[in-house]
Amino acid sequence: MIEVKNLEKSFGTLKVLNGVSFELDRGQVLTIVGPSGSGKSTMLRCVNFLEEYDSGEIWIDGEAVGYTFGENGTRKRQSERQIARMRADVGIVFQSFNLFPHRSVLDNIIMAPVNVRNLSKNEARDLAAELLEKVGLSDKINEYPSKLSGGQQQRVAIARALAMKPKVMLFDEVTSALDPELVGEVLEVMRQLAEEGMTMLIVSHEMHFARDVGDWLLFLDEGRIVEEGRPAEILTNPETERLQAFIRRFKQAGLLSGSDGIQAAST
Numbered sequence: 001m002i003e004v005k006n007l008e009k010s011f012g013t014l015k016v017l018n019g020v021s022f023e024l025d026r027g028q029v030l031t032i033v034g035p036s037g038s039g040k041s042t043m044l045r046c047v048n049f050l051e052e053y054d055s056g057e058i059w060i061d062g063e064a065v066g067y068t069f070g071e072n073g074t075r076k077r078q079s080e081r082q083i084a085r086m087r088a089d090v091g092i093v094f095q096s097f098n099l100f101p102h103r104s105v106l107d108n109i110i111m112a113p114v115n116v117r118n119l120s121k122n123e124a125r126d127l128a129a130e131l132l133e134k135v136g137l138s139d140k141i142n143e144y145p146s147k148l149s150g151g152q153q154q155r156v157a158i159a160r161a162l163a164m165k166p167k168v169m170l171f172d173e174v175t176s177a178l179d180p181e182l183v184g185e186v187l188e189v190m191r192q193l194a195e196e197g198m199t200m201l202i203v204s205h206e207m208h209f210a211r212d213v214g215d216w217l218l219f220l221d222e223g224r225i226v227e228e229g230r231p232a233e234i235l236t237n238p239e240t241e242r243l244q245a246f247i248r249r250f251k252q253a254g255l256l257s258g259s260d261g262i263q264a265a266s267t
Protein backbone atom coordinates (compact mmCIF):
# COMPACT_ATOMS: atom_id res chain seq x y z
CA MET A 1 0.00 0.00 0.00
CA ILE A 2 2.88 2.34 0.78
CA GLU A 3 6.28 2.08 -0.81
CA VAL A 4 9.12 4.45 0.00
CA LYS A 5 12.32 4.03 -1.98
CA ASN A 6 15.60 5.64 -1.07
CA LEU A 7 14.03 8.86 0.15
CA GLU A 8 16.36 11.83 0.54
CA LYS A 9 15.60 15.29 1.80
CA SER A 10 17.72 18.24 2.90
CA PHE A 11 16.89 21.59 4.41
CA GLY A 12 19.68 23.76 3.06
CA THR A 13 22.90 21.98 3.98
CA LEU A 14 21.22 19.81 6.60
CA LYS A 15 20.49 16.33 5.31
CA VAL A 16 17.39 15.22 7.17
CA LEU A 17 16.49 12.02 5.29
CA ASN A 18 19.36 9.99 3.97
CA GLY A 19 18.05 7.06 1.96
CA VAL A 20 14.97 5.81 3.77
CA SER A 21 13.22 2.80 2.24
CA PHE A 22 10.35 0.66 3.43
CA GLU A 23 7.18 -1.03 2.28
CA LEU A 24 3.89 -1.42 4.02
CA ASP A 25 1.14 -3.84 3.01
CA ARG A 26 -2.52 -3.00 3.17
CA GLY A 27 -3.83 -3.24 6.71
CA GLN A 28 -0.39 -3.15 8.28
CA VAL A 29 0.77 -0.77 10.99
CA LEU A 30 4.26 0.67 10.86
CA THR A 31 5.53 2.48 13.91
CA ILE A 32 8.46 4.85 13.74
CA VAL A 33 10.57 5.81 16.72
CA GLY A 34 13.78 7.78 17.04
CA PRO A 35 15.40 10.70 18.78
CA SER A 36 14.28 14.28 18.31
CA GLY A 37 15.46 15.66 14.99
CA SER A 38 15.99 12.23 13.41
CA GLY A 39 13.59 13.07 10.56
CA LYS A 40 10.40 11.27 11.64
CA SER A 41 8.01 14.17 11.00
CA THR A 42 9.75 15.14 7.79
CA MET A 43 9.41 11.58 6.52
CA LEU A 44 5.72 11.48 7.37
CA ARG A 45 5.14 14.84 5.74
CA CYS A 46 6.85 13.66 2.56
CA VAL A 47 4.43 10.72 2.37
CA ASN A 48 1.50 13.04 1.68
CA PHE A 49 3.67 15.66 0.00
CA LEU A 50 3.31 18.35 2.62
CA GLU A 51 7.07 18.35 2.15
CA GLU A 52 8.78 18.02 -1.22
CA TYR A 53 11.53 15.44 -1.36
CA ASP A 54 14.86 15.74 -3.16
CA SER A 55 15.17 12.22 -4.50
CA GLY A 56 13.76 8.76 -4.16
CA GLU A 57 10.21 7.66 -4.76
CA ILE A 58 7.03 7.37 -2.75
CA TRP A 59 4.10 5.28 -3.94
CA ILE A 60 0.68 4.88 -2.36
CA ASP A 61 -1.60 2.16 -3.67
CA GLY A 62 0.32 2.07 -6.92
CA GLU A 63 0.33 5.83 -7.50
CA ALA A 64 3.41 8.03 -7.33
CA VAL A 65 3.30 10.78 -4.72
CA GLY A 66 4.12 14.31 -5.86
CA TYR A 67 6.05 13.48 -9.01
CA THR A 68 5.72 11.51 -12.20
CA PHE A 69 8.82 9.41 -12.58
CA GLY A 70 10.34 8.94 -16.01
CA GLU A 71 13.33 7.19 -17.54
CA ASN A 72 16.83 7.56 -16.14
CA GLY A 73 15.79 9.02 -12.84
CA THR A 74 13.96 12.00 -14.33
CA ARG A 75 10.88 13.28 -12.59
CA LYS A 76 8.25 15.94 -13.07
CA ARG A 77 6.08 17.56 -10.41
CA GLN A 78 2.48 16.47 -10.69
CA SER A 79 -0.30 18.98 -11.21
CA GLU A 80 -1.81 20.53 -8.09
CA ARG A 81 -5.01 18.71 -8.92
CA GLN A 82 -3.28 15.36 -8.99
CA ILE A 83 -1.53 16.14 -5.72
CA ALA A 84 -4.79 17.20 -4.09
CA ARG A 85 -6.45 13.98 -5.24
CA MET A 86 -3.65 11.92 -3.71
CA ARG A 87 -3.80 13.90 -0.46
CA ALA A 88 -7.50 13.20 -0.09
CA ASP A 89 -6.59 9.51 0.25
CA VAL A 90 -4.04 10.12 3.00
CA GLY A 91 -5.35 11.13 6.41
CA ILE A 92 -2.90 12.87 8.68
CA VAL A 93 -3.22 13.74 12.36
CA PHE A 94 -0.69 15.91 14.17
CA GLN A 95 0.27 16.61 17.74
CA SER A 96 -1.72 19.86 17.57
CA PHE A 97 -5.29 19.09 16.66
CA ASN A 98 -5.83 22.04 14.31
CA LEU A 99 -9.61 21.96 14.60
CA PHE A 100 -11.46 25.06 13.42
CA PRO A 101 -12.36 26.77 16.71
CA HIS A 102 -15.42 28.61 15.42
CA ARG A 103 -16.98 25.53 13.88
CA SER A 104 -18.85 22.82 15.70
CA VAL A 105 -17.52 19.29 15.90
CA LEU A 106 -20.00 18.31 13.18
CA ASP A 107 -18.87 21.09 10.84
CA ASN A 108 -15.22 20.30 11.45
CA ILE A 109 -15.84 16.72 10.37
CA ILE A 110 -18.09 17.29 7.35
CA MET A 111 -16.31 20.24 5.76
CA ALA A 112 -13.81 18.26 3.69
CA PRO A 113 -16.12 15.39 2.68
CA VAL A 114 -18.75 17.88 1.50
CA ASN A 115 -16.24 20.07 -0.37
CA VAL A 116 -13.84 17.47 -1.69
CA ARG A 117 -15.83 14.22 -1.86
CA ASN A 118 -19.07 15.98 -2.85
CA LEU A 119 -21.11 14.29 -0.16
CA SER A 120 -24.53 15.81 0.49
CA LYS A 121 -24.99 17.51 3.87
CA ASN A 122 -27.22 14.65 4.98
CA GLU A 123 -24.80 11.94 3.93
CA ALA A 124 -21.97 13.81 5.60
CA ARG A 125 -23.95 14.23 8.81
CA ASP A 126 -24.70 10.49 8.94
CA LEU A 127 -21.04 9.76 8.36
CA ALA A 128 -20.00 12.20 11.10
CA ALA A 129 -22.41 10.59 13.54
CA GLU A 130 -21.03 7.15 12.70
CA LEU A 131 -17.42 8.30 13.13
CA LEU A 132 -18.14 10.12 16.38
CA GLU A 133 -19.64 6.93 17.72
CA LYS A 134 -16.49 5.09 16.71
CA VAL A 135 -14.30 7.53 18.64
CA GLY A 136 -16.71 7.59 21.59
CA LEU A 137 -17.98 11.15 21.20
CA SER A 138 -21.55 10.79 19.97
CA ASP A 139 -22.76 13.31 22.54
CA LYS A 140 -20.37 16.05 21.35
CA ILE A 141 -21.60 16.44 17.77
CA ASN A 142 -22.87 20.01 18.29
CA GLU A 143 -20.15 21.07 20.72
CA TYR A 144 -17.35 23.52 19.93
CA PRO A 145 -13.71 22.39 20.17
CA SER A 146 -12.90 24.76 23.05
CA LYS A 147 -15.43 22.90 25.19
CA LEU A 148 -13.61 19.59 24.72
CA SER A 149 -10.61 18.13 26.51
CA GLY A 150 -7.39 17.63 24.58
CA GLY A 151 -8.06 13.92 24.27
CA GLN A 152 -11.55 14.58 22.95
CA GLN A 153 -10.27 17.17 20.46
CA GLN A 154 -7.70 14.71 19.22
CA ARG A 155 -10.38 12.06 18.76
CA VAL A 156 -12.42 14.58 16.74
CA ALA A 157 -9.32 15.24 14.64
CA ILE A 158 -9.04 11.51 13.97
CA ALA A 159 -12.75 11.32 13.06
CA ARG A 160 -12.27 14.28 10.73
CA ALA A 161 -9.41 12.55 8.95
CA LEU A 162 -11.41 9.31 8.68
CA ALA A 163 -14.35 11.18 7.15
CA MET A 164 -12.39 11.37 3.89
CA LYS A 165 -12.29 7.57 3.82
CA PRO A 166 -8.52 7.59 3.44
CA LYS A 167 -6.54 4.63 2.18
CA VAL A 168 -3.84 5.25 4.75
CA MET A 169 -3.58 7.20 7.99
CA LEU A 170 -0.48 9.02 9.23
CA PHE A 171 -0.12 9.90 12.90
CA ASP A 172 2.62 12.22 14.11
CA GLU A 173 3.00 12.07 17.89
CA VAL A 174 -0.71 12.56 18.37
CA THR A 175 -0.57 11.99 22.12
CA SER A 176 2.52 14.05 22.99
CA ALA A 177 0.61 17.23 23.82
CA LEU A 178 -1.95 15.45 26.01
CA ASP A 179 -2.13 15.19 29.76
CA PRO A 180 -1.08 11.66 30.69
CA GLU A 181 -4.55 10.60 31.75
CA LEU A 182 -5.91 11.46 28.27
CA VAL A 183 -3.34 9.51 26.28
CA GLY A 184 -5.05 6.15 26.69
CA GLU A 185 -8.35 7.13 25.11
CA VAL A 186 -6.61 8.31 21.94
CA LEU A 187 -4.37 5.26 21.72
CA GLU A 188 -7.46 3.10 22.15
CA VAL A 189 -9.06 4.66 19.06
CA MET A 190 -5.88 4.02 17.08
CA ARG A 191 -5.70 0.46 18.34
CA GLN A 192 -9.27 -0.08 17.20
CA LEU A 193 -8.47 1.34 13.76
CA ALA A 194 -5.55 -1.05 13.48
CA GLU A 195 -7.81 -3.97 14.35
CA GLU A 196 -10.26 -2.88 11.66
CA GLY A 197 -7.46 -3.12 9.11
CA MET A 198 -6.53 0.50 8.51
CA THR A 199 -3.08 0.92 6.99
CA MET A 200 -1.23 3.21 9.36
CA LEU A 201 2.10 4.93 9.76
CA ILE A 202 2.57 6.02 13.35
CA VAL A 203 5.30 8.17 14.85
CA SER A 204 5.08 7.74 18.59
CA HIS A 205 7.04 7.84 21.81
CA GLU A 206 4.54 5.45 23.40
CA MET A 207 6.79 2.44 23.27
CA HIS A 208 4.38 -0.08 24.69
CA PHE A 209 1.82 1.00 22.16
CA ALA A 210 4.37 0.81 19.34
CA ARG A 211 5.23 -2.69 20.38
CA ASP A 212 1.69 -3.95 20.85
CA VAL A 213 0.00 -2.39 17.82
CA GLY A 214 2.80 -2.18 15.27
CA ASP A 215 3.44 -4.97 12.78
CA TRP A 216 6.83 -3.50 12.01
CA LEU A 217 9.00 -0.90 13.67
CA LEU A 218 11.57 1.49 12.25
CA PHE A 219 14.19 3.09 14.44
CA LEU A 220 15.31 6.27 12.72
CA ASP A 221 18.45 8.18 13.63
CA GLU A 222 20.04 11.01 11.67
CA GLY A 223 17.81 10.40 8.70
CA ARG A 224 18.55 6.72 8.35
CA ILE A 225 16.82 3.53 9.39
CA VAL A 226 19.31 2.23 11.91
CA GLU A 227 17.33 -0.83 12.94
CA GLU A 228 13.99 -2.36 11.94
CA GLY A 229 12.00 -5.44 12.67
CA ARG A 230 9.07 -6.85 14.55
CA PRO A 231 8.57 -4.43 17.44
CA ALA A 232 8.61 -6.98 20.23
CA GLU A 233 11.82 -8.49 18.90
CA ILE A 234 13.91 -5.43 18.26
CA LEU A 235 12.74 -3.57 21.33
CA THR A 236 13.49 -6.53 23.54
CA ASN A 237 16.81 -7.36 21.92
CA PRO A 238 18.10 -4.20 20.26
CA GLU A 239 21.24 -4.96 18.26
CA THR A 240 22.70 -1.54 17.70
CA GLU A 241 24.29 0.60 20.35
CA ARG A 242 22.12 3.49 19.22
CA LEU A 243 18.82 1.70 19.75
CA GLN A 244 20.08 0.33 23.05
CA ALA A 245 20.91 3.86 24.17
CA PHE A 246 17.53 5.13 22.97
CA ILE A 247 15.69 2.47 24.96
CA ARG A 248 17.88 3.09 27.99
CA ARG A 249 16.82 6.73 28.03
CA PHE A 250 13.17 5.71 28.17
CA LYS A 251 13.90 3.45 31.07
CA GLN A 252 15.81 6.09 32.94
CA ALA A 253 12.86 8.44 32.49
CA GLY A 254 10.70 5.80 34.13
CA LEU A 255 8.73 5.23 30.92
CA LEU A 256 9.86 1.65 30.60
CA SER A 257 10.55 -1.16 32.99
CA GLY A 258 12.54 -4.36 32.77
CA SER A 259 16.17 -5.35 32.61
CA ASP A 260 16.62 -5.67 28.86
CA GLY A 261 14.56 -4.17 26.08
CA ILE A 262 10.93 -3.69 27.02
CA GLN A 263 8.97 -6.00 29.20
CA ALA A 264 5.34 -6.79 28.49
CA ALA A 265 3.02 -3.83 29.04
CA SER A 266 0.77 -5.90 31.25
CA THR A 267 3.51 -6.61 33.77
Ligand SMILES: Nc1ncnc2c1ncn2[C@@H]1O[C@H](COP(=O)(O)OP(=O)(O)OP(=O)(O)O)[C@@H](O)[C@H]1O
Pocket residue numbers: 011016034035036037038039040041042043
Ligand atom coordinates in the same frame (compact mmCIF):
# COMPACT_ATOMS: atom_id res chain seq x y z
N1 LIG B 1 11.05 23.47 7.47
C1 LIG B 1 12.27 23.22 7.95
N2 LIG B 1 13.30 24.01 7.65
C2 LIG B 1 14.55 23.74 8.11
N3 LIG B 1 14.85 22.70 8.89
C3 LIG B 1 13.85 21.86 9.22
C4 LIG B 1 12.50 22.08 8.79
N4 LIG B 1 11.74 21.07 9.27
C5 LIG B 1 12.56 20.29 9.99
N5 LIG B 1 13.83 20.74 9.97
C6 LIG B 1 14.99 20.11 10.61
O1 LIG B 1 15.06 18.79 10.15
C7 LIG B 1 15.47 17.90 11.18
C8 LIG B 1 14.44 16.79 11.34
O2 LIG B 1 13.24 17.35 11.82
P1 LIG B 1 11.96 16.47 12.12
O3 LIG B 1 10.91 17.40 12.56
O4 LIG B 1 11.67 15.63 10.92
O5 LIG B 1 12.47 15.56 13.30
P2 LIG B 1 11.64 14.59 14.25
O6 LIG B 1 12.32 13.27 14.20
O7 LIG B 1 10.20 14.63 13.88
O8 LIG B 1 11.88 15.23 15.69
P3 LIG B 1 10.87 15.33 16.97
O9 LIG B 1 10.95 14.01 17.67
O10 LIG B 1 11.47 16.43 17.79
O11 LIG B 1 9.51 15.66 16.45
C9 LIG B 1 15.65 18.76 12.42
O12 LIG B 1 17.01 19.08 12.55
C10 LIG B 1 14.85 20.00 12.12
O13 LIG B 1 15.38 21.11 12.76
Ligand SMILES: [Mg+2]
Pocket residue numbers: 040041042172173
Ligand atom coordinates in the same frame (compact mmCIF):
# COMPACT_ATOMS: atom_id res chain seq x y z
MG1 LIG C 1 8.48 15.27 14.85
